[in-house]
Every structure is written in C-alpha cells, then in structure tokens.
Amino acid sequence: MDPQNISITFPHVLIFFPLLAGGITFLLKRHIAVKNWALFSSIITLVISLVSLYYANNTTLNGLDFNYEWIKYIGASFSVSLDGVGRLLTFLTAVSFPIIITATYKNEYKNSNIFYGLLLLTQAGLMGVFLATDALVFYFFWELALIPVYFLCSRWGGEKRIAATFKFFIYTFTGSLLMLIGIIYMYLHTAPVHDKAGTLISEHSFSIYYFYAVQLSAEQQNWLFWLFFIAFAIKMPVFPFHTWQPDTYEQSPTAVTMVLSGVMVKMGLLGVIRWLLPMFPQAVVKFDTVVIALSVIGIVYASLLAIRQDDLKRLVAYSSIAHIGLMCAAIFTTKQIGLEGVMIQMFNHGINIMGLWIVIELIEKQLGVRKISALAGVAHKAPVLTIMLVVIAFANIALPLTNAFVGEFMMFSGLFQFNIWFAAAALVSIILAAVYTLNMIQKVFYGKANPLTVSIKEISLNEKIALGIIVVAIFLTGIYPQPLFDLTKDSVTELITKFK
Amino acid sequence: MNAIIITAVWGIVMMFGGVFFKEKSTPKYWAIAGLILAIIANGCELVLQHAFFKIDIKDMLTFNSFNLTFITVVLLCTLLLFLLNGRDIEKVGNNVSEYFALIFFVLCGVSIAATFNTLLTLFLGIEILSIPLYILTASDKRNLKSNEAGLKYFLMGAFSTGILLMGITFLYGGNAAALSFYISNLNIGVGKMPVMIAIGLVFVLIAMSFKVSAAPFHFWAPDVYDGAPTVFTSFMATIVKAAGFIAFIRLFANSFGNIKGQWQVLIAIIAAATLLTGNITAVFQQSVKRMLAYSSIAQAGFMLLSIFALNEFAKEGIILYTAAYSLASIGIFAILIKMTDYTIDGFNGLAKQQPILAITGTVFLLSLTGIPLTAGFQAKLYMLIAAVKDGHQNWLVIVAVLCAAISAYYYFKIIQAIYFKENNSIVNTDWDITPAFKILLIITALLIIIIGIFPTVITNWLHY
Numbered sequence: 001m002d003p004q005n006i007s008i009t010f011p012h013v014l015i016f017f018p019l020l021a022g023g024i025t026f027l028l029k030r031h032i033a034v035k036n037w038a039l040f041s042s043i044i045t046l047v048i049s050l051v052s053l054y055y056a057n058n059t060t061l062n063g064l065d066f067n068y069e070w071i072k073y074i075g076a077s078f079s080v081s082l083d084g085v086g087r088l089l090t091f092l093t094a095v096s097f098p099i100i101i102t103a104t105y106k107n108e109y110k111n112s113n114i115f116y117g118l119l120l121l122t123q124a125g126l127m128g129v130f131l132a133t134d135a136l137v138f139y140f141f142w143e144l145a146l147i148p149v150y151f152l153c154s155r156w157g158g159e160k161r162i163a164a165t166f167k168f169f170i171y172t173f174t175g176s177l178l179m180l181i182g183i184i185y186m187y188l189h190t191a192p193v194h195d196k197a198g199t200l201i202s203e204h205s206f207s208i209y210y211f212y213a214v215q216l217s218a219e220q221q222n223w224l225f226w227l228f229f230i231a232f233a234i235k236m237p238v239f240p241f242h243t244w245q246p247d248t249y250e251q252s253p254t255a256v257t258m259v260l261s262g263v264m265v266k267m268g269l270l271g272v273i274r275w276l277l278p279m280f281p282q283a284v285v286k287f288d289t290v291v292i293a294l295s296v297i298g299i300v301y302a303s304l305l306a307i308r309q310d311d312l313k314r315l316v317a318y319s320s321i322a323h324i325g326l327m328c329a330a331i332f333t334t335k336q337i338g339l340e341g342v343m344i345q346m347f348n349h350g351i352n353i354m355g356l357w358i359v360i361e362l363i364e365k366q367l368g369v370r371k372i373s374a375l376a377g378v379a380h381k382a383p384v385l386t387i388m389l390v391v392i393a394f395a396n397i398a399l400p401l402t403n404a405f406v407g408e409f410m411m412f413s414g415l416f417q418f419n420i421w422f423a424a425a426a427l428v429s430i431i432l433a434a435v436y437t438l439n440m441i442q443k444v445f446y447g448k449a450n451p452l453t454v455s456i457k458e459i460s461l462n463e464k465i466a467l468g469i470i471v472v473a474i475f476l477t478g479i480y481p482q483p484l485f486d487l488t489k490d491s492v493t494e495l496i497t498k499f500k
Numbered sequence: 501m502n503a504i505i506i507t508a509v510w511g512i513v514m515m516f517g518g519v520f521f522k523e524k525s526t527p528k529y530w531a532i533a534g535l536i537l538a539i540i541a542n543g544c545e546l547v548l549q550h551a552f553f554k555i556d557i558k559d560m561l562t563f564n565s566f567n568l569t570f571i572t573v574v575l576l577c578t579l580l581l582f583l584l585n586g587r588d589i590e591k592v593g594n595n596v597s598e599y600f601a602l603i604f605f606v607l608c609g610v611s612i613a614a615t616f617n618t619l620l621t622l623f624l625g626i627e628i629l630s631i632p633l634y635i636l637t638a639s640d641k642r643n644l645k646s647n648e649a650g651l652k653y654f655l656m657g658a659f660s661t662g663i664l665l666m667g668i669t670f671l672y673g674g675n676a677a678a679l680s681f682y683i684s685n686l687n688i689g690v691g692k693m694p695v696m697i698a699i700g701l702v703f704v705l706i707a708m709s710f711k712v713s714a715a716p717f718h719f720w721a722p723d724v725y726d727g728a729p730t731v732f733t734s735f736m737a738t739i740v741k742a743a744g745f746i747a748f749i750r751l752f753a754n755s756f757g758n759i760k761g762q763w764q765v766l767i768a769i770i771a772a773a774t775l776l777t778g779n780i781t782a783v784f785q786q787s788v789k790r791m792l793a794y795s796s797i798a799q800a801g802f803m804l805l806s807i808f809a810l811n812e813f814a815k816e817g818i819i820l821y822t823a824a825y826s827l828a829s830i831g832i833f834a835i836l837i838k839m840t841d842y843t844i845d846g847f848n849g850l851a852k853q854q855p856i857l858a859i860t861g862t863v864f865l866l867s868l869t870g871i872p873l874t875a876g877f878q879a880k881l882y883m884l885i886a887a888v889k890d891g892h893q894n895w896l897v898i899v900a901v902l903c904a905a906i907s908a909y910y911y912f913k914i915i916q917a918i919y920f921k922e923n924n925s926i927v928n929t930d931w932d933i934t935p936a937f938k939i940l941l942i943i944t945a946l947l948i949i950i951i952g953i954f955p956t957v958i959t960n961w962l963h964y
Binding site for chain 1 (some may be wrong): 870885898902909916
C-alpha cells in the first residue's frame with residue numbers, strides 16, 4: 001500500500017484512543033485485568049505516537065491534520081494538528097503513561113478500574129490540549145484534563161488531599177475562565193468564514209489561524225495578554241501563582257503527581273508558545289521583562305525553599321517550580337536558541353522529574369516516610385536504586401552528558417542574549433540545585449543506615465524497567481539530542497520570525 | 501397556539517378529573533398523557549407551521565421559531581419532571597389531581613408569557629403563571645414553613661404585579677402618539693426618552709426583576725424555594741424562572757431595543773448584584789435546598805447577561821441556558837428529594853450507597869458549574885460571547901466569570917461530600933428509588949452531555 005494514500009490521520013487517533021481505552025477501563029472488573037489493559041493500551045498509544053512522529057519527519061506524507069465541522073453557526077470546528085510545537089509534547093504524554101503505570105504496577109488502588117480509567121482520560125485530555133488548533137477545542141481539553149485529575153487526587157491522595165486539590169482546582173478554574181474571556185474577545189474580532197463558493201458560513205471563527213490573523217491595537221493586546229497569561233501562569237506555575245503546587249504534589253498519589261509535574265505543567269508552556277506568542281507579539285515584547293523578572297524571582301525563591309525542605313516530595317515540587325520558571329523565562333526572551341532549548345527541555349524535564357518521583361515513591365512505599373531527616377544509608381541495601389537515582393539527580397542539575405544539559409545551556413544562552421543580569425541571577429539556581437540535590441542524595445542514600453532504613457529492599461523488576469528506560473533516555477538524548485531538535489526546529493523558526 | 505389551548509383545557513380536565521380518579525396514581529398518568537399531547541401539538545406547530553386552532557387573536561400573540569422552541573423546551577422539561585418526580589408529587593398531599601391541574605395552568609401562563617405581543621397579554625401570561633404558583637408553594641398545608649412561604653410569595657408577588665401594572669399604564673399613557681398596547685408600537689426611537697416612558701420602563705424592569713429573582717428584588721426567593729415542597733421548588737426554580745426571562749427579553753428587545761444605551765447600565769448593575777449576592781450567599785449555606793435556591797439566583801444573574809446584550813447570541817443563549825439549567829436543576833432536585841437529610845453532610849458517602857445517583861448528580865453539578873462537555877458550559881459560553889460582543893461594560897464579564905469560579909466552590913462541596921467523604925451517621929436503607937428513576941437520571945445526564953457537545957440540537961431549531 002502506498003503510504004501517501006493512507007487515509008488515517010494521527011492527531012485525533014492520539015486523542016480518541018486513550019479516551020476509548022479509558023472508557024473500557026471503567027467497565028473492567030478484575031484488578032489485574034484493569035492494570036494490564038491500562039498498560040497495554042498506553043503502550044499502543046506510544047506506538048501510535050512513534051508512527052506519527054515518523055510521519056511528521058517525513059514531509060512528503062500527509063495525515064497530520066484532522067478537521068471536522070463541529071458547531072457550524074459559531075464557526076467552531078474540531079481541528080487538531082500535529083505541528084512542531086505539539087510533537088514532542090504528545091510524545092512525552094505517550095511515553096510517560098506506560099512508564100508511570102509500570103513504575104506503580106505493584107501499587108494496589110481501591111476501585112482500580114476507576115483509577116486507571118481516569119488516568120487514561122487525563123492522557124486523552126492532555127493530548128487534546130497539545131494538538132488543538134481551534135480555540136474552543138483547546139479550552140474544552142484544557143478543562144477536561146483537569147477534571148479527572150481533580151477526582152484522582154481527591155480520592156486517592158494523602159491526608160489533606162481534599163483541601164489541597166480543591167485549592168488547585170479553584171486556582172486553575174479561575175485562570176481558565178479568564179482565558180475564556182480572552183478567547184471570546186479574540187473570536188469576536190476574527191474575520192468571517194466563507195466556504196469555497198464564497199457563501200458565508202459564520203461571522204467569526206475559533207480557528208487558531210484566524211486568531212493569528214486578527215489585527216489588534218497595542219492596548220487590546222495588553223489586556224488580552226494578561227487574560228491568557230494568568231491562566232497559563234497558574235498552570236505552569238510561575239511565581240506568584242505557584243502556591244497551589246507544592247501542596248497538590250505532596251498530597252496527590254504519586255502516579256498522578258508524575259502526570260501533573262511531568263506532563264500537565266507543560267500545558268501552560270505550550271499555551272504560551274502556541275497561543276500567546278503568535279497572537280500578541282507586541283504585548284509579549286512589552287511585558288517580557290516583567291514576566292522574565294517574575295520567572296527569575298520564582299527560580300531563586302523556589303530553589304532557596306527547596307534547600308529548606310525536609311519532605312522529599314516538597315523538595316522535588318520546589319525544584320520543579322525553579323525548572324519551569326527557567327523555561328518560562330527562556331520563552332519570553334523570544335530568541336531562537338532559547339526557544340529551541342525550551343522545546344527539548346519540556347520533554348527532558350518530564351522524563352527527569354518522573355524518575356525522581358519514582359524513587360521517592362519507592363522509598364515511601366517501603367519505609368512509610370519521606371522525611372530527609374528520618375532517612376540515611378539507603379545505598380547500602382539498594383545499590384541499583386541509588387545508581388539510578390544519582391543519574392537522574394545529575395540530570396536534574398543539568399550535568400553535561402545528561403539530557404538536561406543541552407536544553408539548559410541553550411536556555412541560558414537565550415537569557416544571556418536578552419539581559420545578562422537576569423541570566424546571572426538565574427544561573428545561581430544551578431548552584432542552588434546542586435546544593436539541594438546533592439544534599440538530598442548525601443543524607444538519604446549515603447552515611448550509616450539507621451534502624452528504619454535497614455529494612456529497605458532492592459527495587460523490583462517493574463521499577464527497574466521504568467527507571468531503566470528513564471536512565472537510558474537521559475543518556476541518549478543527552479549525547480545525541482539532534483532528533484528532538486529536528487522535530488521542533490521549523491516551528492520555532494516560524495514563530496521567531498514574528499519577533500524580528 | 502396549540503400549546504396554550506391544550507394546556508389550558510387539560511388543566512380543566514385534570515381539575516374535574518380529580519372527582520373521578522379512584523387510584524392516587526391515576527392523575528399522574530393523565531397528566532403525562534396530556535403533556536405528551538401538548539408537546540406533539542406544539543411540535544407540529546414548530547415543524548409543520550400548522551396550528552390546529554385557527555382563532556383570530558388580533559395579533560396579540562406571536563408564534564415564531566424562537567417562541568415555539570422555548571415552549572418545546574419548557575414542556576419537555578416539565579415532562580421530565582413528571583416522569584422523575586411524579587411519585588413525589590403524589591406524596592405532597594391528598595389533592596394530587598389539583599396539583600397537576602395547577603401545573604398545567606402555569607404552563608399555559610408560560611406559553612402566553614413566551615408569545616405575548618401586547619402588554620396586556622404579557623400581564624395575563626405573568627398572572628396566569630404566578631397565581632397557581634402561590635397555591636403550589638403553600639400546598640403542603642400542614643407544614644408551617646410551606647404556609648409562610650406561600651403567603652410571603654403571594655404578598656410579594658401581588659406587590660410586584662401592582663408595579664408591573666403601574667409600569668404598563670405609564671408606558672401606555674406616555675406613548676401619546678400611538679396609545680397602543682402592542683409592543684411593536686411601543687418601539688421607541690433613539691433620542692430623548694419621555695419621562696413617562698422612563699418611569700414606566702423602570703417600573704416594568706423592577707417587576708420583571710422580581711419575577712426572575714434578580715437582586716435587589718430577590719429576597720422572596722430563598723424563603724419561598726426553601727419552604728415550598730421540593731418538587732414544586734424544582735419546577736419554580738427552573739421552568740417558571742426561564743419563562744420570566746423569555747418575557748423579559750422579548751419585551752425589552754421589541755419595545756426598548758433602540759434605546760438600549762439608556763437602560764443597559766441598569767441591567768448591568770442588576771446582573772452584577774444578582775451574581776454577587778447569589779454566589780456569595782450560596783457559599784455559606786449548609787442546607788443543599790437553600791444553597792440551590794441561592795444558586796438559582798446566581799444562575800439568574802448569568803441569564804441577565806442576555807438581556808444586557810440583546811443580540812443573536814443572547815437569544816440563542818437564553819434558550820440554551822433554559823435547557824441546560826432546567827435539565828441540570830431538575831436532575832439535582834430529583835436526587836435531593838430522595839435524600840432524607842438535606843444538609844451537605846447528608847450527601848456524605850452517597851457514591852457507595854447509590855453509585856448511579858452519585859455519578860448523575862456529579863454530571864448535573866458539573867453542568868451547573870459550567871465545565872466543558874456539559875450543556876452548562878455551552879450556555880455560559882453563549883452568554884459570555886453575547887456580553888463581550890456587546891462591548892459596553894466589560895467589567896460585567898469579569899464579574900460574571902469570577903462568580904462562576906465562586907460557584908465552583910459550593911457545587912464542588914457537594915461533589916466532595918458524595919465521593920470523598922465517609923458517611924458517619926446511620927446508613928439509609930429504604931431508598932424510594934425505582935430502576936425507571938435511575939434510567940431517567942442517566943438519560944438526563946446523557947442529554948446534558950449531548951447538548952454540551954452539540955448545542956446545535958437546540959439552536960438549530962431557532963433557524964428553522
């Protein structure tokens with residue numbers, strides 16, 4: 001069969017397959033069947049994603065766009081596209097769920113069919129956010145990714161889960177409603193839609209390409225910029241909108257924390273790259289200093305707080321705020337090198353932070369604590385775990401040869417080009433990251449084992465697989481990151497032309 | 501025309517039928533039959549443009565796709581209410597047949613209020629729908645709260661009727677050139693508004709605000725909704741309120757559309773006040789019934805955006821809002837009726853005992869919050885588009901979405917109770933729930949989701 005004639009298009013399959021799989025999961029009864037199905041279907045999603053990336057690289061093939069007329073009168077269509085901005089993120093979404101399910105394979109969840117069903121629905125929602133090229137579809141998925149996570153955290157989370165998740169929900173819901181106003185305002189300024197014969201279909205359109213074409217005055221851009229940015233900033237989160245994040249990460253079940261920190265925070269970054277930058281270039285240039293200043297404050301502040309944390313989960317949560325802050329700052333430099341760095345760093349950060357969560361989950365599951373002060377000498381009993389962790393931790397502080405090095409280097413280059421003082425302040429975070437990460441390794445894994453940690457056992461097969469994949473990915477993309485650049489380069493170049 | 505006549509006649513049939521019905525459950529089946537008849541007849545008029553009754557009404561009522569679609573939505577929602585809560589209507593008291601008769605009279609009033617073309621028919625419609633409601637509110641006659649609510653509603657209602665009549669008089673007299681009750685003749689051109697018309701407009705505005713429980717004329721609503729038997733609260737808070745809005749929007753669009761600039765600020769202030777009082781007070785309620793009463797005020801605030809904007813999106817949106825809000829509210833009230841404990845804690849652990857009620861209830865609450873994939877989102881979206889499109893008073897839009905965020909707080913408190921909290925009190929064992937009830941709830945929830953994905957199933961009718 002000639003591949004050019006294949007009528008299948010990938011983007012909507014990437015959304016609807018997890019959706020369908022999640023629906024089926026609800027119906028399954030037996031615990032083990034649920035797990036295996038969830039794992040199996042997430043691997044299928046990964047395969048689909050890999051095939052779609054092959055297609056994406058092979059420019060002669062079609063099948064990367066899907067368009068379906070949805071609400072004709074108001075000009076909304078279900079259009080999704082696998083463009084350069086979304087590619088790596090859909091791949092991250094596809095690759096992270098099998099890892100998450102493998103890593104937590106031994107966990108027993110009450111009503112596991114609902115747990116895994118909601119998890120797969122989250123995956124579908126995330127895919128939708130990363131692929132949507134229609135503002136209404138984007139908003140739909142933006143909220144839909146949130147609802148399953150809300151239920152997952154509130155049901156299976158820690159002691160203070162209800163309050164923590166509620167805070168998270170109200171925060172993001174408020175932000176997204178403000179974005180909705182922005183979307184509506186943009187929508188009402190789009191040009192009318194005509195079909196090929198020239199007859200009017202709708203007065204306005206929700207399509208992203210119509211949104212890009214809207215001509216706005218500087219004042220309008222300024223208002224709209226903030227309406228959108230606050231929604232994205234809450235999701236990322238950027239200082240000072242970050243207060244929901246440590247609580248939620250701490251209280252969520254670890255599988256969900258991995259989704260939240262590894263993949264979901266990228267919704268905010270993607271929102272900025274795909275929606276905010278091309279729509280309001282003038283406002284972006286106007287407010288770039290403000291946003292970068294906020295980000296840099298967040299980087300330093302979160303890094304300092306991370307040093308003071310005794311709870312492993314909170315430590316990683318604050319370290320994540322610092323990393324995301326750097327990505328946000330790099331985006332707003334609107335420099336080619338910085339943006340390319342962000343693109344691959346979004347992927348790499350997802351991989352690394354999942355590794356950290358897996359290790360924390362292992363320790364907590366076995367010992368029942370995650371306080372640094374209560375742990376010591378884990379390395380004696382669990383050398384493999386320790387080696388894996390050390391690799392991941394090095395990636396977390398962006399040592400050369402690990403995946404994060406290239407991305408962070410590029411982001412810092414972008415920041416340097418923008419303003420040397422911001423770059424210098426942000427660079428402090430690398431030192432601080434080394435402080436809290438190495439301090440954590442030293443205290444938890446080395447030294448003399450205390451009575452509590454003597455009982456720790458070596459990791460089991462499923463955890464070895466999950467961590468093994470992560471470690472391999474860290475080195476692979478650290479040594480040879482070129483394929484990742486190839487996937488995103490064109491889109492970044494196109495985006496950057498708006499700022500020249 | 502079909503709906504008005506059939507509901508009126510069937511109301512009389514139900515009233516006299518009470519003498520002949522032996523079984524207590526007979527009236528319900530008659531009522532459902534009559535309602536289906538009215539829906540079919542109304543559907544004929546909408547789809548085939550065929551009225552069974554040819555009466556020369558001197559153009560005092562108009563029937564177009566907008567009005568008829570609204571009546572269809574209202575009748576279908578009432579049917580849903582009958583099917584879901586028919587047995588609960590029987591439990592209110594002994595005069596079951598009369599309750600159904602009164603509901604039919606209300607529907608007749610709703611149909612007139614939705615199709616009026618003169619101020620007289622507007623007044624008639626509003627009165628025909630109000631008076632049976634006073635009786636329904638007080639129908640639980642051995643309950644002091646129900647009596648109090650009925651009396652309160654009646655006194656306040658009579659007061660607002662007086663104001664409405666006064667307003668109509670001013671409008672009639674002020675329009676010296678035409679001296680006509682027809683709303684199209686009232687259509688005042690741009691320019692300086694005569695004082696008499698201005699006074700009349702404000703009076704009518706106050707009276708209509710009262711009917712739709714808009715702040716600051718909302719004080720009756722929580723007490724009345726709380727005191728009335730829950731089935732009738734469900735009816736009043738959804739269908740009747742929506743009818744008030746249709747009358748409101750039609751009157752203002754047809755009569756005062758040209759001078760929108762002069763009263764728009766008033767509506768904006770009323771809408772903002774309604775949104776804020778409704779939402780903020782609802783946060784502090786412990787009783788779910790009372791909370792829903794305040795939430796219905798809050799939702800009215802959102803619906804007022806349509807009167808504020810008065811454009812295409814507003815008209816489509818108000819019908820969509822009626823359907824979305826009525827379906828979700830009828831659903832959640834139907835679940836509430838089955839609860840023994842009306843406090844939020846009464847919902848604790850519902851997911852374990854009644855999973856179907858829990859999941860459908862969650863869909864209803866998500867729809868009321870306005871989460872995508874539910875009808876409530878589409879309704880709110882249309883309202884917001886309408887308001888943003890209008891372009892004046894953009895602060896109102898910000899207030900509206902912030903209030904929507906507040907509403908998430910109290911709606912999600914119930915969801916939290918249902919799913920995440922344990923039931924500490926004695927487990928209720930005698931649930932009065934039939935399989936049919938559960939299936940209907942599921943159908944309602946599915947309808948909400950279908951409208952949420954394809955709002956065109958409703959809005960298409962407007963372009964018919």
